Amino acid sequence: MDLKKQFRPTKEKIIYALLLLAVSLAINISAVLVDRGYISLSDFYKHVGSLEGQILYPSETIVFVLSRLDMFGLHTIAILLTFFLVAYVFGCFTSGDRRWFERAGIVVLYLVTFMIISYLMYSLLVVYNETDGRSCNVDSDCSYDCQYGSYNKYVYMRLINPEQYNYLCLVYAPVCINGRCSTIYYKEAKIPEDCERFANDFEKSACYGVVAEKLDSPELCEKIKYSKSMEDTCYNNLAIRLRNITLCYKIDDESDRMHCIGALQ
Numbered sequence: 618m619d620l621k622k623q624f625r626p627t628k629e630k631i632i633y634a635l636l637l638l639a640v641s642l643a644i645n646i647s648a649v650l651v652d653r654g655y656i657s658l659s660d661f662y663k664h665v666g667s668l669e670g671q672i673l674y675p676s677e678t679i680v681f682v683l684s685r686l687d688m689f690g691l692h693t694i695a696i697l698l699t700f701f702l703v704a705y706v707f708g709c710f711t712s713g714d715r716r717w718f719e720r721a722g723i724v725v726l727y728l729v730t731f732m733i734i735s736y737l738m739y740s741l742l743v744v745y746n747e748t749d750g751r752s753c754n755v756d757s758d759c760s761y762d763c764q765y766g767s768y769n770k771y772v773y774m775r776l777i778n779p780e781q782y783n784y785l786c787l788v789y790a791p792v793c794i795n796g797r798c799s800t801i802y803y804k805e806a807k808i809p810e811d812c813e814r815f816a817n818d819f820e821k822s823a824c825y826g827v828v829a830e831k832l833d834s835p836e837l838c839e840k841i842k843y844s845k846s847m848e849d850t851c852y853n854n855l856a857i858r859l860r861n862i863t864l865c866y867k868i869d870d871e872s873d874r875m876h877c878i879g880a881l882q
Contacts, residue, residue, distance in 0.1 A: 634708030759791035
C-alpha cells in the first residue's frame with residue numbers, strides 16, 4: 618500500500634473526515650449538553666430539528682452554533698484538531714471504491730476509536746485539573762462556581778464554561794489554603810478579612826453580620842451595605858447579646874428600635 622498516496626488530501630477524503638467528525642461530535646456533545654442541563658430536551662430538539670412546526674434552517678443552525686462558541690475554552694480548538702486528524706485517517710480509508718458494508722465497518726471502528734481517545738483525553742484533563750488546575754499562591758488566583766468548585770482561574774481547563782453563576786454559589790468564596798484553591802462558607806468566616814473575599818454584596822454583608830457576633834464587634838455592623846434592615850438586625854443581635862442598650866439607638870427602623878429598647882429595659 619502506498620501510504621503517501623493513501624493519505625494525500627483530496628476533496629472526497631476531507632468531506633468524509635468532516636462527516637465522521639460531525640457525527641461523533643453531535644453524539645458526544647448533545648449527550649453532554651442535555652445530560653448536564655446546559656440545554657433542555659425541548660430546546661435541544663428545537664435547535665437540531667423541528668418543534669411545534671418550527672423548522673431550523675441550515676443558516677439558522679450556523680448562527681446558533683456560532684453564538685455558543687463563547688462557551689468553549691481556547692484549548693478546545695486543539696482537541697478538535699486532534700479529533701479531525703483522527704477522522705481524516707479514517708476518512709482516507711472510507712473514500713474510494715468501497716462497498717457500503719466496508720464503509721459501515723470503518724465508521725463503526727472510527728466511533729469506537731473516537732470514544733477511546735475521548736476517554737483518554739478526558740482522563741488526562743481531569744488529572745491535570747485536580748493537580749495544577751487547583752494549585753494557587755494567593756486568594757486572587759482562585760475562582761469558584763457550582764459546577765467546577767474552587768479552581769485556579771488562570772490554568773484550570775474547562776471544556777464548557779458555565780453561562781451564568783448559580784445564586785446559591787454566591788454563599789461561597791474562593792480562598793487559597795496551603796497552595797490549593799478551596800472555599801469558605803459565609804457563616805464559617807472568623808475575621809473581617811474573610812468577608813472581603815465575597816464578590817456579592819448580600820453575602821459580604823451577611824458575612825459581616827456573622828463575624829460581628831463572633832467577635833462581639835458592633836463596628837462591623839457599619840460595613841453592612843446591602844440593606845438597612847440587615848444592618849439593623851446586626852445592631853439588634855449585638856445589643857441583646859452584649860446587653861448594651863446604646864446599640865439599640867443605632868437601629869434605623871423605629872419599630873425595631875423600640876422593640877430592642879423594650880427587650881433590654
